[in-house]
Amino acid sequence: MTLLAVAVSGRGVVPPDEPVVQADDEALLRGRAAFETLRVYGGRPFRLADHLARMRLSPHSLDIAWTGGFEALAEEALAAAGAEDAVLRLYLTPGRERSGRPVSLALVSSLPDDLEERRGRGLKLISLLGVRAEAPWLLGGVKSTSYAVNMAAETEARARGADDAVFVRDDGVVLEGPVTNVWWRRGTTLYTPSLDLGILAGVTRAVMIEAAPAAGYEIAEGAYPLADALGAEEAFTTSSVREVMPVVELDGRAFERGPAAAALQQALREEAMR
Ligand SMILES: Cc1ncc(COP(=O)(O)O)c(C=O)c1O
Numbered sequence: 189m190t191l192l193a194v195a196v197s198g199r200g201v202v203p204p205d206e207p208v209v210q211a212d213d214e215a216l217l218r219g220r221a222a223f224e225t226l227r228v229y230g231g232r233p234f235r236l237a238d239h240l241a242r243m244r245l246s247p248h249s250l251d252i253a254w255t256g257g258f259e260a261l262a263e264e265a266l267a268a269a270g271a272e273d274a275v276l277r278l279y280l281t282p283g284r285e286r287s288g289r290p291v292s293l294a295l296v297s298s299l300p301d302d303l304e305e306r307r308g309r310g311l312k313l314i315s316l317l318g319v320r321a322e323a324p325w326l327l328g329g330v331k332s333t334s335y336a337v338n339m340a341a342e343t344e345a346r347a348r349g350a351d352d353a354v355f356v357r358d359d360g361v362v363l364e365g366p367v368t369n370v371w372w373r374r375g376t377t378l379y380t381p382s383l384d385l386g387i388l389a390g391v392t393r394a395v396m397i398e399a400a401p402a403a404g405y406e407i408a409e410g411a412y413p414l415a416d417a418l419g420a421e422e423a424f425t426t427s428s429v430r431e432v433m434p435v436v437e438l439d440g441r442a443f444e445r446g447p448a449a450a451a452l453q454q455a456l457r458e459e460a461m462r
Pocket residue numbers: 225364365366367368369387388389390391392393426427428429
């Protein structure tokens with residue numbers, strides 16, 4: 189991904205290579221900041237209002253004052269980038285230590301260049317132990333920049349010859365991927381872990397739930413053991429940037445590419461381009 193444009197609260201658009209946070213910003217010192225990642229289709233950020241509604245909840249858990257103003261910041265950054273298809277990332281940092289002056293950022297980057305190749309090939313996943321709990325200080329379902337554990341899980345998956353990971357609880361219940369929600373299909377039912385497991389309420393997940401009935405599928409949300417996913421006919425992951433990614437292997441068990449991932453990928457694109 190190449191950084192195309194940056195907009196900063198109080199300053200507007202700045203050159204992408206210009207420093208925008210101070211050395212003692214708590215985002216850097218403690219990994220304490222809220223963020224959102226969206227996909228931009230035809231120059232328009234998809235479901236910006238939904239991402240901002242989710243983002244509004246994170247600063248509360250992270251004890252950062254909500255500043256708002258992200259629509260305007262995003263618009264400025266997108267106009268400066270001039271890209272049709274891109275990634276938009278929004279950040280709210282606490283600012284300098286004890287300053288009480290949060291900093292808002294909007295970053296526009298090019299899309300990762302291997303997405304369609306990965307979609308064509310399908311993903312190999314491995315399950316890894318992950319912790320999501322309802323205890324609010326464990327930040328389950330909060331999109332904070334403390335994602336080092338998530339990134340380490342991706343690295344571990346790659347080291348074991350897979351493309352990505354799926355977190356499972358210590359009792360074997362499936363949670364989510366490091367940056368994705370996970371799905372599997374039996375017959376015409378699509379199964380996905382429920383939000384009360386402390387996973388992130390994916391915006392793409394919500395789009396899938398909306399689009400499923402018209403595509404001929406019903407949704408089941410719950411606490412499912414990994415064995416359920418391993419016994420499925422088809423599996424896939426969803427996220428804003430990667431969209432719907434078919435899974436071809438989970439813990440060494442092969443999956444056929446199936447009709448649900450293809451139908452929902454198409455439905456997602458249609459919705460995004462409407
Ligand atoms: C932990 C986690 N789960 C799920 C998702 C998918 O969410 P969305 O569809 O809103 O991109 C993400 C996105 O980055 C994530 O970080």
